[in-house]
Amino acid sequence: xxxxxxxxxxxxxxxxxxxxxxxxxxxxxxxxxxxxxxxxxxxxxxxxxxxxxxxxxxxxxxxxxxxxxxxxxxxxxxxxxxxxxxxxxxxxxxxxxxxxxxxxxxxxxxxxxxxxxxxxxxxxxxxxxxxxxxxxxxxxxxxxxxxxxxxxxxxxxxxxxxxxxxxxxxxxxxxxxxxxxxxxxxxxxxxxxxxxxxxxxxxxxxxxxxxxxxxxxxxxxxxxxxxxxxxxxxxxxxxxxxxxxxxxxxxxxxxxxxxxxxxxxxxxxxxxxxxxxxxxxxxxxxxxxxxxxxxxxxxxxxxxxxxxxx
Amino acid sequence: xxxxxxxxxxxxxxxxxxxxxxxxxxxxxxxxxxxxxxxxxxxxxxxxxxxxxxxxxxxxxxxxxxxxxxxxxxxxxxxxxxxxxxxxxxxxxxxxxxxxxxxxxxxxxxxxxxxxxxxxxxxxxxxxxxxxxxxxxxxxxxxxxxxxxxxxxxxxxxxxxxxxxxxxxxxxxxxxxxxxxxxxxxxxxxxxxxxxxxxxxxxxxxxxxxxxxxxxxxxxxxxxxxxxxxxxxxxxxxxxxxxxxxxxxxxxxxxxxxxxxxxxxxxxxxxxxxxxxxxxxxxxxxxxxxxxxxxxxxxxxxxxxxxxxxxxxxxxxxxxxxxxxxxxxxxxxxxxxxxxxxxxxxxxxxxxxxxxxxxxxxxxxxxxxxxxxxxxxxxxxxxxxxxxxxxxxxxxxxxxxxxxxxxxxxxxxxxxxxxxxxxxxxxxxxxxxxxxxxxxxxxxxx
Numbered sequence: 119x120x121x122x123x124x125x126x127x128x129x130x131x132x133x134x135x136x137x138x139x140x141x142x143x144x145x146x147x148x149x150x151x152x153x154x155x156x157x158x159x160x161x162x163x164x165x166x167x168x169x170x171x172x173x174x175x176x177x178x179x180x181x182x183x184x185x186x187x188x189x190x191x192x193x194x195x196x197x198x199x200x201x202x203x204x205x206x207x208x209x210x211x212x213x214x215x216x217x218x219x220x221x222x223x224x225x226x227x228x229x230x231x232x233x234x235x236x237x238x239x240x241x242x243x244x245x246x247x248x249x250x251x252x253x254x255x256x257x258x259x260x261x262x263x264x265x266x267x268x269x270x271x272x273x274x275x276x277x278x279x280x281x282x283x284x285x286x287x288x289x290x291x292x293x294x295x296x297x298x299x300x301x302x303x304x305x306x307x308x309x310x311x312x313x314x315x316x317x318x319x320x321x322x323x324x325x326x327x328x329x330x331x332x333x334x335x336x337x338x339x340x341x342x343x344x345x346x347x348x349x350x351x352x353x354x355x356x357x358x359x360x361x362x363x364x365x366x367x368x369x370x371x372x373x374x375x376x377x378x379x380x381x382x383x384x385x386x387x388x389x390x391x392x393x394x395x396x397x398x399x400x401x402x403x404x405x406x407x408x409x410x411x412x413x414x415x416x417x418x419x420x421x422x423x424x425x426x427x428x
Numbered sequence: 429x430x431x432x433x434x435x436x437x438x439x440x441x442x443x444x445x446x447x448x449x450x451x452x453x454x455x456x457x458x459x460x461x462x463x464x465x466x467x468x469x470x471x472x473x474x475x476x477x478x479x480x481x482x483x484x485x486x487x488x489x490x491x492x493x494x495x496x497x498x499x500x501x502x503x504x505x506x507x508x509x510x511x512x513x514x515x516x517x518x519x520x521x522x523x524x525x526x527x528x529x530x531x532x533x534x535x536x537x538x539x540x541x542x543x544x545x546x547x548x549x550x551x552x553x554x555x556x557x558x559x560x561x562x563x564x565x566x567x568x569x570x571x572x573x574x575x576x577x578x579x580x581x582x583x584x585x586x587x588x589x590x591x592x593x594x595x596x597x598x599x600x601x602x603x604x605x606x607x608x609x610x611x612x613x614x615x616x617x618x619x620x621x622x623x624x625x626x627x628x629x630x631x632x633x634x635x636x637x638x639x640x641x642x643x644x645x646x647x648x649x650x651x652x653x654x655x656x657x658x659x660x661x662x663x664x665x666x667x668x669x670x671x672x673x674x675x676x677x678x679x680x681x682x683x684x685x686x687x688x689x690x691x692x693x694x695x696x697x698x699x700x701x702x703x704x705x706x707x708x709x710x711x712x713x714x715x716x717x718x719x720x721x722x723x724x725x726x727x728x729x730x731x732x733x734x735x736x737x738x739x740x741x742x743x744x745x746x747x748x749x750x751x752x753x754x755x756x757x758x759x760x761x762x763x764x765x766x767x768x769x770x771x772x773x774x775x776x777x778x779x780x781x782x783x784x785x786x787x788x789x790x791x792x793x794x795x796x797x798x799x800x801x802x803x804x805x806x807x808x809x810x811x812x813x814x815x816x817x818x819x820x821x822x823x824x825x826x827x828x829x830x831x832x833x834x835x836x837x838x839x840x841x842x843x844x845x846x847x848x849x850x851x852x853x854x855x856x857x858x859x860x861x862x863x864x865x866x867x868x869x870x871x872x873x874x
Binding site for chain 2: 164166186189192212216219220222253277297300304
C-alpha cells in the first residue's frame with residue numbers, strides 16, 4: 119500500500135491509484151479540478167490538462183522530481199511520492215493558462231446558457247480564471263443541432279473532453295457520433311443527422327461538463343437553482359432506477375443521474391427514466407438530495423439537510 | 429568527400445529494381461544476419477554502432493530496441509515511420525523513391541533482431557506514388573525468397589505490409605501512428621504505457637524512422653564498431669540532410685556527422701553557398717519544429733566553438749543559443765526573408781495539424797496563428813509580442829504529445845532572436861509590407 123503526500127496531507131492508498139483518486143480520498147481544496155476525467159468511463163482523462171500537478175518527489179526509491187507537470191488523473195501513485203497541487207505556484211499558473219485556453223472559443227454568455235449553475239467550466243473559471251480575456255478574434259461558432267430526439271448539441275460551447283464519446287462507446291450498443299475534423303475546428307457530431315436513438319444515450323447529457331449537450335425536454339424550462347433536487351427511485355427493467363428528480367412544487371421538471379460531489383454519475387439511468395417518467399406517481403421520492411458542490415443549487419430552501427452540508 | 433553508406437548506389441541506373449540492387453551488393457546484410465548471427469547479435473551490433481534515431485528526437489536505437497518487452501506467446505511488431513511531414517524535411521521520400529530495397533532490407537534485418545514476424549511501413553498519404561514503388565519492391569522480395577516463410581532456410585518468417593495514412597502530420601507521432609494503423613482516429617495515446625510494452629494491438633512494438641531502419645543495413649554489413657568510427661562522440665554514422673531555402677544547391681545530402689555547419693552551407697559539395705551572393709540571415713537546422721538560429725550563432729556556438737553538424741554541437745547552449753539536429757530539415761534564409769512571415773507560416777501549419785485532443789495545443793496553436801497573422805498584416809500591437817511568448821510558454825510541456833512543444837518552440841525562438849524585427853512589424857507596418865510583398869498599400873483589417 120503506497121503512501122502519498124499531497125500538499126502536505128498524507129494518505130495510504132491501494133496499488134494502482136492515481137494521484138487524482140488519492141486526492142479525492144483526502145478531499146477538500148487540494149483536489150485538482152477535472153474537466154475530462156470521469157472515473158466510471160474507461161480511457162477518459164488527460165485531455166483537458168486542468169488536473170496537472172507537480173510531483174516534487176517521485177518515490178522513496180527514486181526521489182527525483184518529475185521534470186514536467188503531470189496529469190493527476192493518469193499518473194499512478196508511487197510509495198513515498200510527494201505531490202504539490204495548490205501549494206505550487208507553477209501548477210496554479212499552468213492551470214490558469216489552461217482555463218484561459220478553454221475559454222478562448224467558449225462563449226462567455228453564462229446568463230443565457232442552460233447549464234449555468236451546474237457547469238463545471240463556470241466553477242473552474244470562477245476559481246482559476248482571469249477576470250478578462252486577451253483574445254481579440256472572432257470565436258468559433260456552430261449552429262445548434264438536434265443529434266437525436268432528446269438531445270440538443272450546441273457545439274459552440276463544447277470543450278472537446280471526449281466524455282460523450284466514451285459514453286457512447288462503453289454504455290450504448292454502438293456509437294453513431296464522434297469527433298469530426300481536428301485541431302481548433304474539431305467538432306462533435308453525428309455521422310447521420312438526428313441519429314442518436316439509444317436507450318442509454320441520455321447519459322451523454324449528464325457527463326457533459328458544459329452546456330454543449332442539453333436535455334430537449336428540459337431546455338429553458340427553468341433555472342436549475344429554482345428547482346429542488348430529490349433522490350428518487352423506481353422499478354425500472356433496464357436500469358437501476360436510482361435517479362434525482364428536479365421538482366418545482368409538485369411537478370417534476372427533469373430527471374438526472376445521481377451526481378457525486380465531483381459531478382460524476384456512478385449509476386447510469388436509461389432514457390425511459392430520464393425523459394418519459396415525469397409524473398410524481400412514477401417515482402418513490404426518498405428525500406432531498408445532498409448538494410454540496412453546486413452551491414447555487416443548494417440555495418433552494420427546501421430542506422434542513424441540504425443547508426447544513428459544508 | 430565524406431563516406432556514403434545509404435545513398436552510395438542511389439545514382440546507379442535502375443537501382444529501384446531488385447536485380448540491379450542485388451548486383452550492387454544488396455541483401456548481403458540479410459544473408460549475414462540470418463545465416464551467421466543471432467537476433468541478439470544484431471542488437472549488439474546496433475548498440476555498438478551508437479546509432480541514434482533519425483526521426484528527430486535522437487534517442488539511441490539500440491537502447492530503444494532493448495526496451496522491447498518480450499512476453500511469451502505475444503507477437504511483437506516493428507513499424508517503420510514513413511509519415512515524414514515535417515516542413516523542410518524530405519529525406520525519407522528521396523530514400524524510398526530511389527532505393528526502396530534498402531528500406532526493405534533494413535526492415536528484414538531489424539525485424540529479425542526484434543523477433544517480429546509481421547512488420548508495417550506506415551507511409552504518409554501524400555506519398556501515394558511511393559506506395560506503389562514499395563509494394564513492387566516487396567513483391568520482388570517475396571518472389572526472391574527474402575520475405576515470407578522460412579527465409580533463407582533459417583526458419584524465420586516475416587510478412588511486410590505497406591499501409592498508407594491519410595496525410596496527417598500528427599500520425600508521425602508514434603502512438604498516433606499506432607492508433608491510425610489500427611484504423612482509429614490518429615490521436616496520440618497517453619504514455620505510459622509506452623509502445624515497447626503495449627503498442628500495436630496492445631502488443632510490444634518498436635517504431636523507427638525510415639532512415640534509422642535503412643542505417644541498420646550498413647551496420648550489419650560492416651559491423652557496429654566500424655560504423656561508430658564515423659562521426660564525432662555520441663553522434664555516429666552518416667545522416668541524410670534535406671537542405672532547402674536560399675541556397676544554390678538544395679537537395680538531399682548524406683553527410684558524415686561532424687561536418688562543420690559553415691562547410692555544409694558554403695562548400696560546393698553540399699549547399700554551394702547562398703543564392704545570388706546574399707547574406708545569411710537565419711537557419712533552421714532540423715525541420716520546422718526546432719528553434720531558429722540567427723546568423724551569428726550558425727557557424728559558431730555562443731562560446732566561440734565551431735558549430736558542427738552533430739546532435740550535441742547543434743544543441744549547444746540549450747534553447748537560449750542553440751537548436752537541434754531534429755529530422756535534418758535544413759532551411760537557410762537570406763537577408764530578404766521575413767522572420768515574422770516565416771513564423772506565421774509555421775504556426776499556421778501547427779494549427780492545421782493539431783489533433784485537437786488536449787486543450788493547450790488545440791486552442792493555443794490557433795491563437796498564436798491569428799496573432800501572428802495580424803502582425804504580418806500590419807495590425808499588430810507591441811503587447812502581442814510578449815503575449816506570444818506567454819502563450820508559447822503555456823503550451824510547452826503541457827500537452828500529451830510533443831506537437832505542442834514543436835508548435836511553441838519556433839515561435840518562442842523567433843521572438844528570442846529576432847525581437848527587433850517583430851517590433852519593426854508593429855511600428856512600421858507599411859514598410860514591412862513593402863518589403864515582403866513589394867506593394868505600398870494601407871494595412872488591411874483582419
